[in-house]
Amino acid sequence: MRIQGRTDIPLNHAGREQAVDAVGALRRYDWDFLVSSPLSRAAETADVIAAGLGLTVTQRIPSLVERDYGLAEGLGAGAELEALRESGGTTGNGGFRGAEPEGDVADRGVDALRMLARDNPGARIIVVSHGTLIRLSLMRVLGRPIPTIDNAALTVAQSGPGGWTLDVLNGEVLEPATPSSV
Template sequence: MRIQGRSDIPLNDTGRGQAVDAVGALSPYDWDFLVSSPLSRAAETADLIADGLGLTVTQRIPSLVERDYGLAEGLGAGAELEALREPGGPTGNGGFRGAEPEDDVADRGVDVLRMLARDYPGARIIVVSHGTLIRLSLIRILDRAIPTIANAALTVARSGPDGWTLDVLNGELLEPAGARPGGRACRDPAR
């Protein structure tokens, strides 16, 4: 329950168990390869998933690192963390002084997704990254609210001729686009 951010905190036994459990959620799909953040907790998660699925991790992509929370990294709820909040400040930095702006985080994540879609058209790629980067990237490409991303939870987004669609979020299958409010594709002309 601490803000990890870019601090390279190793994966613990709970995380290893979540990674092994993720193999079961991923195995019904056909995947081509994996890419991951170079932070050790994501890299080890990707290695465990790749091993469980008989795949290869082809790249550790620096832009997939988690958001830099600055001085808030390592802190849990309490007075010290609250002292770093910007009361009534802009939401672009998530409310913490010195944190990487949310727009910059989203830019990094979306750039990677667009690059993968462009360089590997039709490929089914597992991207192992970090919750805040994933959430902010999805908000940007889908232009909709996205809840907190759970650790090692399957989220499936697809790039197609009509833009990006979200099929699975935090392990929950979503209804097809247009079947319910908020279940929609987003045209992304800059893909």
């Protein structure tokens, strides 16, 4: 229950179990390959999933790292974290002084997704990344709020000629929606 951000914290036992469990949900689809964040917790998750599905991790993409929370990284709820909160509402930093602006996080996540879609037309790619990056990137391409992304939960988004669609969020199949043109 601490803010991890870009701090390269290794995957723990619970995370390994979540990665193994994720393989079952991912088996419902046909996948071509995996990419991941280079942070060790995401990279190991991708390796576990790849082994379980008989696939290959083809890239560790630096722009898929989690948001940099600055001085808030490593902190849990309490006075020290509260002292870093920005007052006066939304400033683009998501509430913490010195944090990477949410818009910058969304930009690099969307850039990575667009690059993958451009370089691999029609490919079904598993992207193993981090909750905040995933949530902010989806909000940008879909143009709507997205709730917290659960650890090792299946979220399926598609890029097509009509834009982006979100088919599964945190393991829950969604009703078909109109694609976003972002």
